[in-house]
Amino acid sequence: MKVLVTGGAGYIGSVLVRLLIERGYDVIVLDRLFFGIDSLKEIEDRIKIVKDDVRWFDPSILNGVDVVIDMAALSNDPSGELDPQKTLEINYKGRVRVAKLAKKHGVKKYILASSCSVYGFQDGILDENSPVNPLTTYAKANVLWESETLPLADKTFCVTALRQATVYGFSYRMRFDLAINGMVLGLFKNGKISIMRDGTQWRPFVHVKDTSNAFIRVIEAENDIVNGQIFNVGSNEQNFQIFPLAKLIADSIGVEFNYEWYGSPDNRSYRVSFDKIRNVLKFSPKYTPKEGAREIFRALKEGKLIPDDPRTITVKWYKNLIEMDKILREIKINDVIL
Numbered sequence: 001m002k003v004l005v006t007g008g009a010g011y012i013g014s015v016l017v018r019l020l021i022e023r024g025y026d027v028i029v030l031d032r033l034f035f036g037i038d039s040l041k042e043i044e045d046r047i048k049i050v051k052d053d054v055r056w057f058d059p060s061i062l063n064g065v066d067v068v069i070d071m072a073a074l075s076n077d078p079s080g081e082l083d084p085q086k087t088l089e090i091n092y093k094g095r096v097r098v099a100k101l102a103k104k105h106g107v108k109k110y111i112l113a114s115s116c117s118v119y120g121f122q123d124g125i126l127d128e129n130s131p132v133n134p135l136t137t138y139a140k141a142n143v144l145w146e147s148e149t150l151p152l153a154d155k156t157f158c159v160t161a162l163r164q165a166t167v168y169g170f171s172y173r174m175r176f177d178l179a180i181n182g183m184v185l186g187l188f189k190n191g192k193i194s195i196m197r198d199g200t201q202w203r204p205f206v207h208v209k210d211t212s213n214a215f216i217r218v219i220e221a222e223n224d225i226v227n228g229q230i231f232n233v234g235s236n237e238q239n240f241q242i243f244p245l246a247k248l249i250a251d252s253i254g255v256e257f258n259y260e261w262y263g264s265p266d267n268r269s270y271r272v273s274f275d276k277i278r279n280v281l282k283f284s285p286k287y288t289p290k291e292g293a294r295e296i297f298r299a300l301k302e303g304k305l306i307p308d309d310p311r312t313i314t315v316k317w318y319k320n321l322i323e324m325d326k327i328l329r330e331i332k333i334n335d336v337i338l
């Protein structure tokens with residue numbers, strides 16, 4: 001079975017692609033490679049990599065593809081605000097284009113890599129029927145994308161949206177701008193964790209291998225239980241308040257729990273219910289923040305992760321690319337970088 005993963009060189013994509021090939025799938029990655037190709041180097045000869053953009057790729061690559069997992073995006077709130085217009089072009093219009101072309105080219109399943117951030121901050125426990133409350137361009141693009149692609153679902157084209165919790169754990173394109181990963185880096189580099197005031201805020205989390213496995217679960221599920229459906233991806237047990245989570249991370253690694261506060265007091269929270277994915281897809285995560293923190297700390301100690309790699313802070317890296325774009329335009333080289 002042939003699976004095309006857009007954004008497959010990214011943080012989640014580069015883990016997911018490895019799990020897909022382990023399970024015997026033929027994999028095509030469509031990615032602009034904004035963070036380079038290092039994340040796929042080891043498996044380069046086992047997959048097909050197409051360096052192109054969701055906004056203008058040649059649709060013939062969809063011929064013979066059975067499943068599309070659409071991950072390509074400017075992938076967090078701050079990156080999404082650098083150039084809101086571009087964020088909408090890529091995360092909304094570009095991915096709707098992928099979905100429509102997939103349907104036209106006979107792809108059978110289309111899976112959206114959406115986010116629990118569509119709920120914004122709300123009281124109570126939020127499930128798939130809760131109203132959305134997108135507070136940023138990134139979250140708005142996800143809502144627009146979902147609302148235009150879920151209605152494409154029919155008997156021949158199965159569409160499923162996976163709203164992922166905040167992801168953590170080791171990846172081949174590492175992101176230290178994600179909460180748990182950043183806490184581990186703080187302990188490794190500075191011996192302390194920076195915690196956003198006042199630490200009582202709730203957030204849901206999921207390990208990168210678990211969220212990847214949720215995509216595989218949808219590929220392998222009968223269409224009638226996933227078609228046109230939205231699932232939150234995570235587990236009820238992994239809704240955490242930030243301050244106790246930071247302590248848990250330090251304890252898991254076995255180092256002293258030192259911390260410093262930053263930001264003005266902000267206790268805006270959201271807690272998410274993951275009952276639906278557990279009941280319908282029988283999905284429950286195998287990993288916890290404890291294992292995630294340990295594997296990252298080990299990788300840092302062994303030199304498998306470089307603490308100061310500029311690509312690990314997504315917004316900073318995209319800012320550099322935008323600056324490069326400007327310079328190239330000034331000297332009249334019209335190579336679009338972003």
Ligand SMILES: NC(=O)c1ccc[n+]([C@@H]2O[C@H](COP(=O)([O-])OP(=O)(O)OC[C@H]3O[C@@H](n4cnc5c(N)ncnc54)[C@H](O)[C@@H]3O)[C@@H](O)[C@H]2O)c1
Pocket residue numbers: 006007008009010011012013030031032033034035052053054055070071072073074075076090094113114115116163164165166167168173175178314
């Ligand atoms: N990491 C998380 O905590 C998290 C949580 C919820 C949802 N998500 C969503 O999951 C998806 C993957 O996230 P990630 O953490 O792996 O992000 P990432 O930034 O590591 O990966 C995104 C990939 O998309 C590629 N890309 C960006 N724009 C492109 C374009 N126009 N055309 C082709 N490729 C393009 C990038 O080169 C990159 O390899 C995103 O849609 C993100 O919004 C992530």
